[in-house]
Amino acid sequence: MEILIKASQFILSLSLLIVLHELGHFIPAKLFKTRVEKFYLFFDYKFSIFKKKIGETVYGIGWIPLGGYVKISGMIDESMDTEQMKQPAQPWEFRSKPAWQRLIIMLGGVFVNFILGIFIYIMLMWSYGEEYLPNENLNNGVWVQDSLAMNLGLQTGDKILTVDDEKIKKFSGLTLEFINGNKFQIERNGEVIDKNIPTDFISQLMDRGKDAGPILFPRYPFTVGKISDDSQNKNSDLKAKDIITSIDGTPLKYYDEAEQILSNYKNTKVKATVLRGKETKEISLNINNEGKLGVVFTTIPFSDLEKLGYYQLADYQYSFTEAIPAGWNKSWKTLTDYVKQLKKIFNPSTGAYKGLGGFISIGSIFPDEWSAESFWNITAFLSIMLGFMNLLPIPALDGGHVVFTLWEMITGKKPGDKFLEYAQVVGFVLLIILLLFANGNDIFRLFK
Template identity: 50%
Template sequence: MITTAILVKAGQLILSLSILVVLHELGHFIPAKLFKTKVEKFYLFFDPWFSLFKFKKGETEYGIGWLPLGGYVKISGMIDESMDKEQMSKPPEPWEFRSKPAWQRLIIMIGGVTVNIVLAFFIYTMILWYWGETYLPTKNLTYGIATDSLTQSIGLRDGDMILSVDGHKVDNFHEVAKVMVLKEAKSIQVEREGQQVNIPIPEMFISKVIERRSEFIGVRVPSVIDSVGPESKHAIAAGLQKNDKVLTVNGAPADYLHLMGRELMKAKGKTVNLTILRGSDTLTKSVSIPAEGDYAGKLGVSIRSGKDVFKFVTTDYSFAQAVPAGFSTAVEKLKDYVQQLRLIFVSKEVKVTESLGGFGAIGNLFPSVWDWQSFWSLTALLSVILAFMNILPIPALDGGHVLFLIYEIITGRKPGDKFMEYAQIVGMVILFSLLLFANGLDLWRAIRGWF
């Protein structure tokens, strides 16, 4: 059964990738037109055998393909994924890519990456200008952290107050996990019962974190009901009310959200006894926990959290302030991504098979409800990733063409058409192999999760 959450995630992913692909290809299209180079096709998604929609304006055919793996512009006289050998066998024409000076071809090829970088910078700037920046300071975790079996295995406990990572303070709580993973931290310092405790981080902890593919240090939130919606039939039938504080589930401690969540998941499809605190009265309520649907393993109520419980810090930006801050954010995101790749391919702790992901993994980054701030933040991040991946010196990617053009500019010798054809084939084989591998890992994880 396809749930609403999956459809929302898929919708955000498709819209985000569509924006990125169209603008990336526009980055190639515009300089090609400026240098009077013929562009035969401009497509969102690929169109092997047929397209979903197309029209022709001037010399260019615009359309939408049926295979949502990207998009392309077909530039006359260029060896690309179309592998149009017939055109390349004819004498070059003045309007063709291969007839243009190397410096013009170089600008055409870096146009897509340039647009992605500028787009990321622009989106981050507008996010900061419109929404500002809100975060939870690590020192403001009133009730400390929430742990699971993984974090408990290294010595962390519920209620610990994080002081520093490797001796360095991390002001933003949501940066703590990132710093621990990307910096391959060796220790974390916490305050526990008024005492400072140094907790060593053992080897292979980072690989276990990545394998889990979920948040491993959470915020401890009291289980106080904020609202009981009209769709929460089981909670309404049990008589749960706003401001009720859940204390236990079937006798097990549930006074914090993460504890309550664990106990309710164990009781899917069953009826549980809740001990709740209502004002100064302690009451017992019996509640049926759904086994299926959006409320499977849940009470179906909202728990008071966020700014109602914790003191967040918000920084507002004028447009003049947002511009340099947006640039800094884009650069920081690029550094983080490069660091992640370094971990995947260099670190002995990280398994490639647990770190890579395809469209399913990307889709899961989006929230299960439509949120424009999250949407644009993730679109900016994907734009940074797309720029970096495309500039890698792999044949069939923009970076491969750029590498050969730089070679031509330096040496004055142009690689032969046959060499370029073979390089394109090799590059396409590499890319499709990686694509199948990454999406195959997503499928394997899904199958493993089902069983």
């Protein structure tokens, strides 16, 4: 059932983005009186799931969910209709239109993707606002228990100040900042220290596996998740959800402090203070010869940590006019973060290519239960990602056509049809290779 919910959201989001992207080409083409022969969601090699001709255009749904297209008369595109190109150019064909009109037609899909992403982020800011744990509010630093964080030279209690000289706004964004960054700065015991992020950090991150969890945590209180069946405290007054705040009079603010404190009381019974709901209780606890209590630790939500006075959360609610710059800023950060990651993918030494994923990876980022906020957040991200990818100067993508059109506008020389045909084939082959590699990565990770 969870897979079905994820898949349904993925298909809905993908379909919406494809249709609107192609509409971005379709509308200016019609405005410039260019004939559009087909408007398709997904590809229709050999046959279509659905098709209907309205006017001069056939609208349909293909069976290969790898994208979509509009077939514009007189244009070298996915259809590779070379026979049409052998005929004399007609006034309604793409190739007969002025270069500036062709440029607008080709940029239309990318324009729609960027505008859609910005619009969704603005509406999300207006509807839901933002709530997060500011990184600067971790007054006693982070909790380090992951080996990768240790390899970065981090210790529990470190305050992470900047990555690439940029101040970190949200604690939840720290891992992404490390992925995109090259250096960082911390404060440890009042001393500011500069450190480098290893070139292969992304490779190390991928090798941990998708279920490894974050590399950094806020520092949590010692909250009891459950008492083990073989625990020496099974019959004590300790309860699940109790927060242990002191051991034998020694204050215990954070769970990461417990090991050192408990090691001083091996094989003894001690008085402990616990917070149970709003009530503070004194109970007796047995500590075994390993300095353990025999309980399982659990985390608690940030909202509960705020109530307990551990952290101050940021909660911003925006009016519509305030949501516009907030949505724009989020769109810009989404784009710049994506560009940084893409640059690292093309540098083999980073190992970022291991993280390249296809349909399984994209589908997996959707939640396993419906959430309108999550769905539209992911759709906005995918829209901006799709817009940027289509701008890449690769033949067969919009960016490739844009480059050839700009060349014509600058030099006054139009690339020949044969050159465009060959370029389209080369671009298409490159995209197929990229598609196979990305989806092959997905399959490899599934078996791994």
